[in-house]
Amino acid sequence: MALNEHIVSSFEDELTALQSAISEMGGMVEQAIQDSVTVLLRLDHAQAQEVRAADKRIDEMQQRINDMAVSIIARRQPMAADLRMVVTSIQVANDLERTGDMAKQLAKRALQIESLGLAPKFYNGVKHMADLVSRQLKAALDAYAARNAQAAIEVCSRDDEVDAMHTSLFRELLTYMMEDPRNITQCTHLLFCTKSLERVGDHATNVAEAAYYLETGRHLGADEQVRQQA
Amino acid sequence: MTMTQMTAAAPAAARNMPPKMVGDKVSVFYGEKQALYDVDLSIESNQVTSLIGPSGCGKSTFLRSLNRMNDTIDSCRVTGLISLDGEDIYNPSIDVVELRARVGMVFQKPNPFPKSIYENVAYGPKIHGLAHSKADLDEIVVSSIRRAGLWDEVKDRLAEPGTGLSGGQQQRLCIARAIATQPEVLLMDEPCSALDPIATAVIEELIDELREKFTIVIVTHSMQQAARVSQKTAFFHLGKLIEEGKTEDIFTNPVNKKTQDYITGRIG
Numbered sequence: 444m445a446l447n448e449h450i451v452s453s454f455e456d457e458l459t460a461l462q463s464a465i466s467e468m469g470g471m472v473e474q475a476i477q478d479s480v481t482v483l484l485r486l487d488h489a490q491a492q493e494v495r496a497a498d499k500r501i502d503e504m505q506q507r508i509n510d511m512a513v514s515i516i517a518r519r520q521p522m523a524a525d526l527r528m529v530v531t532s533i534q535v536a537n538d539l540e541r542t543g544d545m546a547k548q549l550a551k552r553a554l555q556i557e558s559l560g561l562a563p564k565f566y567n568g569v570k571h572m573a574d575l576v577s578r579q580l581k582a583a584l585d586a587y588a589a590r591n592a593q594a595a596i597e598v599c600s601r602d603d604e605v606d607a608m609h610t611s612l613f614r615e616l617l618t619y620m621m622e623d624p625r626n627i628t629q630c631t632h633l634l635f636c637t638k639s640l641e642r643v644g645d646h647a648t649n650v651a652e653a654a655y656y657l658e659t660g661r662h663l664g665a666d667e668q669v670r671q672q673a
Numbered sequence: 674m675t676m677t678q679m680t681a682a683a684p685a686a687a688r689n690m691p692p693k694m695v696g697d698k699v700s701v702f703y704g705e706k707q708a709l710y711d712v713d714l715s716i717e718s719n720q721v722t723s724l725i726g727p728s729g730c731g732k733s734t735f736l737r738s739l740n741r742m743n744d745t746i747d748s749c750r751v752t753g754l755i756s757l758d759g760e761d762i763y764n765p766s767i768d769v770v771e772l773r774a775r776v777g778m779v780f781q782k783p784n785p786f787p788k789s790i791y792e793n794v795a796y797g798p799k800i801h802g803l804a805h806s807k808a809d810l811d812e813i814v815v816s817s818i819r820r821a822g823l824w825d826e827v828k829d830r831l832a833e834p835g836t837g838l839s840g841g842q843q844q845r846l847c848i849a850r851a852i853a854t855q856p857e858v859l860l861m862d863e864p865c866s867a868l869d870p871i872a873t874a875v876i877e878e879l880i881d882e883l884r885e886k887f888t889i890v891i892v893t894h895s896m897q898q899a900a901r902v903s904q905k906t907a908f909f910h911l912g913k914l915i916e917e918g919k920t921e922d923i924f925t926n927p928v929n930k931k932t933q934d935y936i937t938g939r940i941g
Contacts (some may be wrong), residue, residue: 447939454938520897522924522936660926 446524454519461511461532462588465539468504469584471497472539473577475546476643480573483553483636484566494550501543508536527660531653535587538646538653542580545639545646552639556632565619565626568612569633569640576605576643583650590658598651599663605644612637691759693718693858693888694739694776699753701734701743708734711753712914714907716858721880721889723899723920726909727935732892735909736860739890740776741769757858774801777856781863783843785835785850790827793835793846794818797854813853820886821849822879841872848879852887859883861891865898877902896936900924908932 449455475497482491512529515521521529579598586594616630616637655663692715701709709731716722716739724732734743741762743749755762762772774797785793794814797803804810814831818824823845827838835846844864851859861880865873880889880902893899899906900920907917908931916929927933934940 446937447934449938450940451938522896522900522938523927523933525937526925 451519454515457511457515457519458521458525458528461508461515461529464504464508464511465532465535466584466588468501468508468536468539469580469588471501471504472542472546473581473584475501475543476549476573476577476580479546479549479553480570480577482550483556483573484570486553486556488554491550491554494546498543498547501540505536505540508532523660524657527657531587531657534653535650538649542643542646545643548639549636552632552636556629565616565629565633568608568615569636572605572608572612572637572640575608576640576647579605579644579647580650583647583654586651587654587657590654592655592658595651595655595658596663599648599655602644602648605641609637609641609644690718692716693758694890695754695756695759696735696739697754697756699735699738699751699755701731701738702748702750702752703746704748708912709738710913712909714914714917716888716890717905718888719884719886720905721884721891721903722905722907723903724890724892724907724909725894725896725899725936726915728894729911730909731912732907732909733862734912736862736890736892739858739860740773740778742773742778744769771801774854775856776858776860777851777854778860778862779844779847779851779864781866783840783847783867785838785843785846787834787836789832790818790835790838790846791831794849794853797850801854803854817849817853818846820852820883821845822875822882823849839872841868841875844868844872844876845879848876848883852883856887858888858890861889863892863894866894873898896924908935910935 449458475494478490478497479494481487482494512533515529519525579601582594582601583598585591586598613634616634619626620630652663655661655666659666694716696712696714696716699709699712699714700707712731712735714722714735724736726732737743738751738755739762743751751763757772757776761767762776786796788796791814794817795804795810798810798813804813815824818827823842826842827833827846835843838846844867848859848864865876868876877898880891883889891899891902903920905917906920906923908915908923908927908929910931916923916927916932918928923932924936927936
């Protein structure tokens with residue numbers, strides 16, 4: 444449903460500012476995930492510190508978005524699509540904050556692996572998975588910004604790919620461990636990394652679900668059940 | 674648990690009772706000018722139905738046609754069917770005075786009679802012959818004032834003029850007066866628009882209690898009030914009923930763009 448402008452322009456401005464804050468936070472988190480994967484692949488100590496610093500900024504951003512949303516609810520009593528916008532912004536900011544935490548954990552993990560040295564065959568799969576969840580996160584944020592319900596559905600249906608990749612990486616890393624017990628330490632670290640990435644995929648799905656709700660006012664899960672019954 | 678499950682459904686609706694009042698293709702004309710176009714709207718028993726929409730949208734016209742208040746305007750003509758418990762209220766055999774006793778009304782501005790508090794409430798039951806003795810009448814007056822949540826404030830001054838009360842008290846006195854004739858439906862035309870937030874909250878609390886016994890239809894310009902007090906909301910625009918549905922659906926996810934534009938404060 445295309446929306447006209449509010450009669451009260453300052454309300455319009457506040458909603459626009461909230462939307463921009465979400466986009467900005469989304470950009471920060473996408474960058475953090477990419478940086479943390481770079482840290483992991485290059486074992487770059489300085490960039491790891493940068494990811495940790497970025498996580499602080501992401502946390503502050505979440506706080507700011509929450510404050511904005513609470514202020515709008517208190518002063519404007521938003522309704523209908525506006526209400527859904529404000530409520531989902533709180534949800535999305537929360538998912539993005541958790542995603543930022545995952546980036547931080549990836550970076551921390553990388554610092555622990557650093558001394559061990561990684562053979563490329565170990566982390567190729569992890570890199571692919573990181574690319575996939577980054578695309579998922581970007582697509583989910585785009586669907587949210589554009590209020591595109593169809594794009595949101597597509598993100599959710601692609602989460603199976605993330606899960607499948609997680610399972611196959613688990614098997615692959617297990618194989619390396621069985622081949623040579625000296626691989627166990629590295630591979631275990633990488634297993635935790637894949638778990639973090641799988642979580643990022645889940646948060647991307649949550650963002651996409653929020654996008655679907657924002658646009659349609661219905662819950663994707665419930666609609667999905669209706670479709671399957673029909 | 675979803676929002677739908679959380680909100681207690683009205684007992685009447687849960688029992689699948691027929692609607693208390695039904696409007697079927699209701700059109701209202703003031704002379705040549707058509708104010709309402711083919712409105713189909715049912716009023717469920719023991720629910721609060723709120724009518725919202727911009728000024729001149731026809732919501733008050735619809736409200737006033739529910740107890741034939743429009744009859745007082747000479748040029749006014751109503752077509753279509755409005756029924757109360759399945760009975761056509763515009764049928765010539767209907768006694769309008771009796772109809773208005775069954776479908777009472779509370780107005781925007783508190784309008785107590787220039788009489789004592791007691792007389793304000795006693796007037797209706799007296800003219801409708803509802804009280805057979807002074808004791809009967811006392812009983813009706815006291816219980817109506819109690820039910821309107823005004824008793825503690827006026828019990829020692831029943832002989833004082835109703836016009837001496839505060840605005841919020843006057844409005845509750847008018848509600849007491851309206852319910853003293855034991856109506857089945859209570860129509861309220863912006864009952865809180867002249868009241869401060871506290872008096873408004875008291876009236877809203879009262880509306881919620883009254884719906885156990887009465888069916889309530891309220892016209893309000895406050896979207897928040899409609900959202901707070903009603904179970905069903907109908908949105909009118911330019912004389913047409915645009916959308917009606919469960920209040921929570923209308924305010925979280927309206928189907929029609931005009932509804933969305935109106936309730937979110939956008940230019941339609």
